[in-house]
Amino acid sequence: MTAPENFQHELASTLVSRRTILGATAGGVLLGGITLPTAAHAAPAPRCYTRTEWSARPPKSATQVIGKPDHIVIHHTASPNVTDYSLAAAYKVQHWIQDLHMDTNGWIDIGNQLTISRGGFLMEGRSKSLSSINNGQNVLGAQTANNNSHTIGIEHEGIYVSEDVPVALFDMSALTCAWLCTKYGLDPQVAIVGHRDYNTTQCPGDVFYARLPELRDRVSEIVLG
Ligand SMILES: [Zn+2]
Numbered sequence: 001m002t003a004p005e006n007f008q009h010e011l012a013s014t015l016v017s018r019r020t021i022l023g024a025t026a027g028g029v030l031l032g033g034i035t036l037p038t039a040a041h042a043a044p045a046p047r048c049y050t051r052t053e054w055s056a057r058p059p060k061s062a063t064q065v066i067g068k069p070d071h072i073v074i075h076h077t078a079s080p081n082v083t084d085y086s087l088a089a090a091y092k093v094q095h096w097i098q099d100l101h102m103d104t105n106g107w108i109d110i111g112n113q114l115t116i117s118r119g120g121f122l123m124e125g126r127s128k129s130l131s132s133i134n135n136g137q138n139v140l141g142a143q144t145a146n147n148n149s150h151t152i153g154i155e156h157e158g159i160y161v162s163e164d165v166p167v168a169l170f171d172m173s174a175l176t177c178a179w180l181c182t183k184y185g186l187d188p189q190v191a192i193v194g195h196r197d198y199n200t201t202q203c204p205g206d207v208f209y210a211r212l213p214e215l216r217d218r219v220s221e222i223v224l225g
Helices: 005-024 087-104 129-134 167-186 206-210 210-222
Strands: 028-031 034-037 070-077 114-116 122-126 152-157 192-196
Touching: 034 087, 087 114, 087 122, 114 167, 122 192, 122 210, 129 167, 129 210, 152 210, 167 210
Parallel strands: 070 152, 070 192, 114 152
Antiparallel strands: 028 034, 114 122
């Protein structure tokens, strides 16, 4: 199974632009106790489909904008591992999550700040998430109990208790985490955690959880150049 052609092109252009930016910068910055090149702040934003684009329902009450998070929490949706990798399928799962969180859980809006589909499409979650990230801030989500005030959550479509994560999904997760680490000045080796590190849950599944060290390394590669 492969991601849609246009996705591959977007990913390729993102990587090219990153290299261009990395090649054009010099200097250093202290991050997480180690000195990183200035390029640590240059990882570009991956294409993020906005709430307007996926036709989100409005929140029931105002979103609270808060300061920058210190950790990025990796989740899986525990929904079926669909083989439809289209943008339409991405929008479909995002609506399913929002309806679940608002109608079943009774929350004001979708709980997580970002979602990545099995096809590798990144989407804005809770209202104002994208503008907040771009401003170096966060919105108060509902994704990691007792830790929402200092974390940002990425939902990854699928269930990874025994099956592996699709390549397109893992690749976009790395790009997204790199973007967040540079926006917030976080060390990938410390900042990226699984939901189970905070709460009693199988999330994000044994297989995905076992790949978090690889994800941290991939993100460090992108951030460090
Ligand atoms: Zn979770």
